[in-house]
Amino acid sequence: MPRTQFTIALPDWCAVWLEERPAPCVTPQQRMRLVVELAQRHVDRQTGGPFAAAVFDATSGRVVSLGLNVVARSGLSIAHAEIVALSLAQGELQSFDLSAGASAPLQLVTSAEPCCQCYGAIHWSGIRSVVCGARASDVRQIGFDEGDKPLDWPDHLAARGIAVQQDVLREDAVGVLRRYAEQGGLIYNPAGRPAAG
Numbered sequence: 001m002p003r004t005q006f007t008i009a010l011p012d013w014c015a016v017w018l019e020e021r022p023a024p025c026v027t028p029q030q031r032m033r034l035v036v037e038l039a040q041r042h043v044d045r046q047t048g049g050p051f052a053a054a055v056f057d058a059t060s061g062r063v064v065s066l067g068l069n070v071v072a073r074s075g076l077s078i079a080h081a082e083i084v085a086l087s088l089a090q091g092e093l094q095s096f097d098l099s100a101g102a103s104a105p106l107q108l109v110t111s112a113e114p115c116c117q118c119y120g121a122i123h124w125s126g127i128r129s130v131v132c133g134a135r136a137s138d139v140r141q142i143g144f145d146e147g148d149k150p151l152d153w154p155d156h157l158a159a160r161g162i163a164v165q166q167d168v169l170r171e172d173a174v175g176v177l178r179r180y181a182e183q184g185g186l187i188y189n190p191a192g193r194p195a196a197g
């Protein structure tokens, strides 16, 4: 019988970390600060790739969910930080549409610009705004493949009512990527690798 389910889970330390962290998350910068710290902790603990995300209540700043890149530990190529954060938020709100299940607009804050997969997922997630740290070019710089998406992707999302803010604490987010690369962190699906088959 083929498998009938799969599981994506955050490392156990995440819940304790969030509980202990003083979290003023009013501004996009404060929200990004939390996400970059989360990514750095993930790298320090060697629990996955150097990417983190979180879904916030855009009005109050409450953290609805966290996300980390857990591709290697889950064995699932889809397990990017944004997908994990959006999925956990949807589970929390019991709705596949975050614009319907939440009492206030929700915002996705991600330590790096979404790749082509996560860009696609954002369309139907119900998220109302996206805040990004590092650029795709920064991610490619350390060897990851980001896939292809329209160059004017923020405009495409804006046309759907999803506002995008880029380069928030970009240097700090890039610092996490660099430290991961310096540590010899796993670069899966490296850029430039010919497609299999």
Ligand SMILES: [Zn+2]
Residues within 6 Å of the ligand: 080, 081, 082, 114, 115, 116, 117, 118, 119
């Ligand atoms: Zn992605």
